[in-house]
Amino acid sequence: MPEKSFFQKVYEVVAQIPEGKVSTYGAIAKYISSANASRMVGWALNKADTLEVPAHRVVNRIGMLSGKYHFDGLTLMQQLLENEGVRVIDNQVQDFENVFWDPSKELI
DNA sequence: GAATTGACGTTCT
DNA sequence: AAGAACGCCAATT
Numbered sequence: 001m002p003e004k005s006f007f008q009k010v011y012e013v014v015a016q017i018p019e020g021k022v023s024t025y026g027a028i029a030k031y032i033s034s035a036n037a038s039r040m041v042g043w044a045l046n047k048a049d050t051l052e053v054p055a056h057r058v059v060n061r062i063g064m065l066s067g068k069y070h071f072d073g074l075t076l077m078q079q080l081l082e083n084e085g086v087r088v089i090d091n092q093v094q095d096f097e098n099v100f101w102d103p104s105k106e107l108i
Numbered sequence: 109g110a111a112t113t114g115a116c117g118t119t120c121t
Numbered sequence: 122a123a124g125a126a127c128g129c130c131a132a133t134t
Contacts, residue, residue, distance in 0.1 A: 024117095036117045037117095039114060041116080042116065043113095044130095061116075066116080070115060
C-alpha cells in the first residue's frame with residue numbers, strides 16, 4: 001500500500017468531525033501537510049461528493065459557508081448544519097469558536 | 109505534456 | 122489599514 005495521499009488524509013480527518021461541530025480548510029490542511037494547502041482541501045471535498053464525507057462541516061476560517069454553491073440547493077449546506085445543531089445565519093456559522101473542531105487538538 | 113484552475117490562507121507591498 | 126500576490130497538491134482542459 002502506498003502512502004496515503006493528501007486527499008485520503010483529508011477524507012479521514014473530515015470524516016471524524018463530530019456532529020454539531022465544524023472545521024476549517026486551513027486547520028485540516030495544516031494538520032495534514034503542515035502547510036496552508038487549504039485549497040486542496042476544498043478540491044478534495046469537491047471530489048468527495050460521492051463519498052460519505054461531511055463536507056458541509058468544513059467552512060473557511062471565518063465560518064462562512066463558502067462552498068455552499070457546490071451543494072444541490074443553495075441552502076442545503078446550511079440546513080444540514082442546522083440539523084446537527086449548528087446555528088447558521090446568512091451562510092455564516094454562529095458561535096464559530098464554540099463549534100470549531102481543531103484536528104490538531106481534538107484528533108489523536 | 110503544459111498551462112490553468114480550484115470549497116483558502118498567509119505574507120508582502 | 123487595505124489590496125495584491127504567492128503558495129500549496131492534484132485534477133481538468
